[in-house]
Structures are given as C-alpha cells and as structure tokens.
Amino acid sequence: MGSNNLWKYSPLTTVIILAPMVFSFALALDVYMPVIPQIVDIMNTTPFMVQLTLSLFILVTGFGQLIIGPLSDSFGRRKLIFISVLLFVFGSALCANATTINSLILFRIIQAIGACGTFVISFAIVRDVFHKEQSAQIYSFLNGMIAFSPLLGPIIGAYLDLHFDWRAPFIFLVVLGTLTAILILSFAKESLPNEKRKPFNKKLFQGYGAIVTNLQFIAYATSAAAGISAFFTFFSMTPYIITVALGLPEISIGFYFGLGGLTFMVGCVFSGMLVRKFGTFNMTIAGAIALFISGFSMLALHLTFGLTLWGFVGPSMLFTFGCALVTGAGAGGAMEPFGDSSGTAAAMFGAMEFGGSALIGSFVMLWPVRNTLPLAIEVLITSTLSISLLLLYRKYKNH
Numbered sequence: 513m514g515s516n517n518l519w520k521y522s523p524l525t526t527v528i529i530l531a532p533m534v535f536s537f538a539l540a541l542d543v544y545m546p547v548i549p550q551i552v553d554i555m556n557t558t559p560f561m562v563q564l565t566l567s568l569f570i571l572v573t574g575f576g577q578l579i580i581g582p583l584s585d586s587f588g589r590r591k592l593i594f595i596s597v598l599l600f601v602f603g604s605a606l607c608a609n610a611t612t613i614n615s616l617i618l619f620r621i622i623q624a625i626g627a628c629g630t631f632v633i634s635f636a637i638v639r640d641v642f643h644k645e646q647s648a649q650i651y652s653f654l655n656g657m658i659a660f661s662p663l664l665g666p667i668i669g670a671y672l673d674l675h676f677d678w679r680a681p682f683i684f685l686v687v688l689g690t691l692t693a694i695l696i697l698s699f700a701k702e703s704l705p706n707e708k709r710k711p712f713n714k715k716l717f718q719g720y721g722a723i724v725t726n727l728q729f730i731a732y733a734t735s736a737a738a739g740i741s742a743f744f745t746f747f748s749m750t751p752y753i754i755t756v757a758l759g760l761p762e763i764s765i766g767f768y769f770g771l772g773g774l775t776f777m778v779g780c781v782f783s784g785m786l787v788r789k790f791g792t793f794n795m796t797i798a799g800a801i802a803l804f805i806s807g808f809s810m811l812a813l814h815l816t817f818g819l820t821l822w823g824f825v826g827p828s829m830l831f832t833f834g835c836a837l838v839t840g841a842g843a844g845g846a847m848e849p850f851g852d853s854s855g856t857a858a859a860m861f862g863a864m865e866f867g868g869s870a871l872i873g874s875f876v877m878l879w880p881v882r883n884t885l886p887l888a889i890e891v892l893i894t895s896t897l898s899i900s901l902l903l904l905y906r907k908y909k910n911h
Contacts, residue, residue, distance in 0.1 A: 519641050519703035523650055529699050530637065531657040532692045533593065533630040536600060538658040540627050540685055541569065542665025542769075547678035554678065557613040565613075565620045567874055570744070572624035574867025577632040580625075581859020582719070584633050586712040589640070589855070590702045596629025597696060601689035608682035623685075630692075632855070632862045639847045639854035640703035645788040648795070648844025652787060655840050656780030662747070662773030710853070719856045727908060729857070731901040732792070732845035733864045735800050738894035739835030739842075741869035742803060745876050745887050746772060746828050752881035753824055760821075768825060775829045779836025792845040793906060799837025800898040806831035807891030810884050819883045827884075831891055838898070839865070 521529065544565075551562050584592045603623030610616035638650050672680035710719075723729055750768055754760045779799075787795045806827040813823035843861060850857035872894070876886045 517701055518705060519637065519701045521641075521701075523642065523646065526638065526641065527650055527653045527657075529695065530634040530654060532688070532695060533597070533634045534654050535657050535661065536597075536685070536688055536692055537573065537627040537631045538661035539665050539668075539688065540600075540604070540623060541566065542661045543669040543672075543681045543684060545666050546670040547673050547681060550673070550678045551613070551616070555611075555613045555616070561613045561617070564617050567870060568617060569620050569624045569627075570870040571867055572621050573628040573631065574863050574865070574870055576625050576628040577859035577862040577866075578717075578720070579859075580629045581632050581636065581855040581857075581862070582710070582717055583712070583855075584636055585704070585710045585853055585855035588702050588704050588706075588709065589633050589637050590696070590700055593630055593633040593637075593700065594693065594696050596626045596633065597689055597693045598626070599623075600626030600630065601686055601693065602626070604682050604685040604689060608679040608686065626689075628862070632858050635843065635847070635862070636855040636858040637703045639850075639858060643848070645792060645844065647847065648787045648792045648841050649784045651843040652780045652784035652836070652840030655836060655843075656777050656784065658776075660773070660777065663770045663777070666769055704855075717856075719853050720860055723850065723853075723857055723860045726849060727901075727905050728849055729846045729860070731898075731905040732796060732842040733861050734894075734901050735796050735838040735898040736842035736846070736861070736865045737868040737872075738803060738891075738898045739799060739831070739838040740865050741872040741894060742807075742831045742887070742891045743772070743776065743835045744869045744873040745890060746832065748873055748877050749881050749884075749887055753819075753884070757819055757882055758821055758824075771825070772828060772832045775832040776836045779833040780840055782833075783837045783840040787841050787844065792841045792848070793902065795837050795841035796845055797899065797902045799834040799839075799841065800895050800902060802834030802837065803831050803891055803895035804899065806834060807888050807895055810888035811892065814884050814888065824884050827888075834895075 548562055552559055580592065600623055603619055603626055606619035607616060607623060610619055634654065635651065638647050642650060668684065669681045672684055747769065754764055754768060783795055810823065810827035813827070817823055846861050847854060847857050872890065876890050879886045
C-alpha cells in the first residue's frame, strides 16, 4: 500500500473524521429511549422483551469487538469500518420495518454488529497513528463526542416520535449512517499498512491471551469498565429513582440524563486537555479515586438522610466526571503496549469496557430499585479494584 494512501491527518482532523462513527454507536441507544414504552403496546409484548433490545445491543457491541478487532488487524481498517457502517444502516432500516418484538431484537443485533465495528476500528485507527499521551488525548475527545448522545438523543427521539411515529428514530439513524458512509469514502484512509497486517488464522485470536495477561492492560481496562458500568447503571436506575422512588414527573428524566451526559463531556474535555501534561497513569487513578469518593458519598448520604434527590444526583455527577477520566486515559494506557495488534487490543478493551459493564449493570439491576444502595456498592467495589490494580501495576513497573 502506497504511503500516500495512509492516514496522515492531524489529531484534530482525526477526531472530526472519527467522531460521527463513535457517535452513531451511542446514539443508537439514546435516540431509541423515548419510544420504548410504545413498543410494549404496539408489539403486544412485555417490558422484559423490550429491555432485551437494549441489553443485547450493548452485549453484542461489547463482545462482538472480539471478532471484528482481529479481522481489522488482518484485512485493514478502512474496508471493515465501511462494511460496519453499511451493516449499521441495514440494521437500522430493518428495525424501522420490524413488526414483531422478536424481529426487532434480531434487527437490533444486526445494528449492534455494525455499531461495534465502527467503535472498535475507530479506536484502533487512533492507536495505529498516535501513541501514548497523544492517543489518550484523542480517546478523551472521542468519548466526549459520545457524551453528546444522552444530551441530544432522547430529545431527538422524542421530537421525531411526536411528529411522526416510533419508526422515525430508526430512519434518523439510517440517514446518519449513510452520511457517515459518505464521510468514510471521501476522507478516511487506511491506517494499517500491508506489512503490519496479521495472517488470518487461529493465532490471530490467540493474541487475546497475551493481552489479558498483561498487567498494564488489565489495570487500565478494569478502570475504564468501572467507570462505564457506573455510567450504565446510573442511566438504567434514573427513571426508577426519579419517577417511582422520588415521585418526580417523567419529563424530568431527560434533564438528569442530560446532566449526566454534560458532566461526562466536561470530564472528557478536561482529560483531553491535561492528559499529556500529567500522564495516563495520574489521570486514570484520579478518575478511579473520584469514582471511589462518589460511591462512598452516595452510601454515606443514604445511610444518614435516606433517599434524597441531591443525595443521588450529587455523587452521580462526580462519578460521571470520574468515568470520563478513566475511559479516556484508560484507553491510552491499555492500548499502549500493543502497537502491532492494536485492533485486537482495542477489541478486548471494548469487550471489557462495554460487555463487562453491561453484565455488571444488569446484575445490579436484578435488585429492586428503591434507593441508591445498589449503585453506591457497585461503584465502591469496582473503584477499589481499579485503584488496587493501578497501584500494583505501578509497583511492578518501577521494579
């Protein structure tokens, strides 16, 4: 592959090109939220079956990366990210034409396969071209784009549903995916030259063994998973805490979703600006400490005052900020040792970050949501584990 055809964009241009790809992944969750209650009635199904359209989307997006990442290490980034966007568009179009809940679940899985491809390959491209603190900076800004989704997604979905019907959000995703495909064809270049690609065989997937036994990767990836799992559980619990436990109007749910997204976005910008100065380790452990303090505060406030709005929202804003630090800087730290297998490493990172957080969040949601205790305990446990692994990694690195 000629050097003129390789990715040579600046960090800012790279963010501009890749942002719509990671944004599409997040928006596929949030723009769909306002129509969920209607689908229960329209498709004559149960809330549990509709919930599967969310949880399976996240699980497929997380663990599907374990296949797509190595494929991109073998066949290159540009071709697979374009195929992923086409799958996303195709799945979104099928969702808009679903007539039963079973077909909607199947079509959401197709959509999720496309979404996970755009996400993991975007992160692999960054690692191909940039290194260490600079890559962590770009990861932070890309995560900041994801934070726009809970700010805008529910509003866009509600507006489309109000003026059209429940299919309109999926048609919107078709349009967004089509524009993204045009962007790829027009500007995206290959970031993995032929001489660095891996043969497509079972050894390609055996690379996961070296990744999951690398202490640096585990420490940083666990920290990112701790942040995302707290974020995921927060969004799962908020409707129940706000409307059922606290008795506030449903319209206020969008406000607290947006507040969480805004805090996450501020944290991503903060991390992106400072990670090159303070380093990936310091930014990641600062985020993990913020998670721990938020979990401890939420637990203490509940035990002292019971369930209150500020006792829920205040600590939640702190851990969404901490989540931004551990996901951006954590991605840079986790990916740093694997320059020759960045697609495989990005896949394992994404599987731990999103697949793991989906499993943790789903487990926490097994308990009735009557107060903030399940969330507080989850954040305390995962942040403590993250801090311990980061300190252990630093100890062995210094020796």
